[in-house]
Amino acid sequence: IGYCFGGAVAFEVARQLRARGEAIAFLGLLDSAAPPSPRAKVSWSWASAAQFLTNIYYWLWDLLRQGPGEFWRRMKRKLRRTKNRMLSDHPAQPLPEIDEIINFSRYPQEFREHAMAHWRAFLNYRPESYPGDVSLFRVRKNYGLMDFDPTMRWGECVQGKLQIIIIPGFHETIFDEPYLQVLVHHLNKSLKQAQDQASKASAQESRQIP
Numbered sequence: 001i002g003y004c005f006g007g008a009v010a011f012e013v014a015r016q017l018r019a020r021g022e023a024i025a026f027l028g029l030l031d032s033a034a035p036p037s038p039r040a041k042v043s044w045s046w047a048s049a050a051q052f053l054t055n056i057y058y059w060l061w062d063l064l065r066q067g068p069g070e071f072w073r074r075m076k077r078k079l080r081r082t083k084n085r086m087l088s089d090h091p092a093q094p095l096p097e098i099d100e101i102i103n104f105s106r107y108p109q110e111f112r113e114h115a116m117a118h119w120r121a122f123l124n125y126r127p128e129s130y131p132g133d134v135s136l137f138r139v140r141k142n143y144g145l146m147d148f149d150p151t152m153r154w155g156e157c158v159q160g161k162l163q164i165i166i167i168p169g170f171h172e173t174i175f176d177e178p179y180l181q182v183l184v185h186h187l188n189k190s191l192k193q194a195q196d197q198a199s200k201a202s203a204q205e206s207r208q209i210p
Contacts, residue, residue, distance in 0.1 A: 001187075004171070005118045007032020008125055011157070015130045026194035028135045028187065031171050034153035035125050051148040055141065106172075133160040135190045137167050137183065139174065165190070 002010030007029040014027045098119045104112045169179035
């Protein structure tokens with residue numbers, strides 16, 4: 001199980017273990033997105049337009065709860081970046097900035113330096129295909145305002161079943177009450193399902209042994 005940047009770490013550890021022949025009963029990602037591609041382009045459709053409007057709602061909700069100063073600072077930067085991309089002849093999806101995901105006003109400077117190091121490593125990571133199943137626990141708000149992928153880009157990497165579980169709250173609040181209780185409930189349910197599936201697979205293998 002990995003949260004935020006740790007989701008990419010958990011994914012890569014599970015992928016390498018599977019490549020060595022190890023069994024992975026459960027791989028869970030907690031509001032963790034796969035690294036964005038700097039070459040990704042925005043593809044507009046009625047569905048993506050609807051997702052864009054939905055994402056704006058949750059972005060505004062998230063900004064408003066952080067206070068007026070943080071709200072206007074983020075809004076001005078986001079609108080400027082969106083305008084420049086829409087007017088560009090090459091409207092590639094820009095790499096999001098880390099302070100679009102984390103509100104650093106809540107943390108000391110040392111944490112920001114630590115998070116920036118993780119962010120650089122994360123952006124340089126290119127995940128390979130994973131042959132197993134993955135459970136993605138995510139909030140409704142996407143990392144990027146122009147990011148329309150409900151799988152948070154893991155759909156491109158997961159060959160097995162990708163289960164998406166929507167949880168309440170925002171990226172920084174899923175471990176706070178009352179959101180934590182909901183997350184724990186869904187985690188326990190998914191872990192129980194994975195345990196039952198592993199037990200059934202083990203029983204079938206035992207019956208096949210002469």
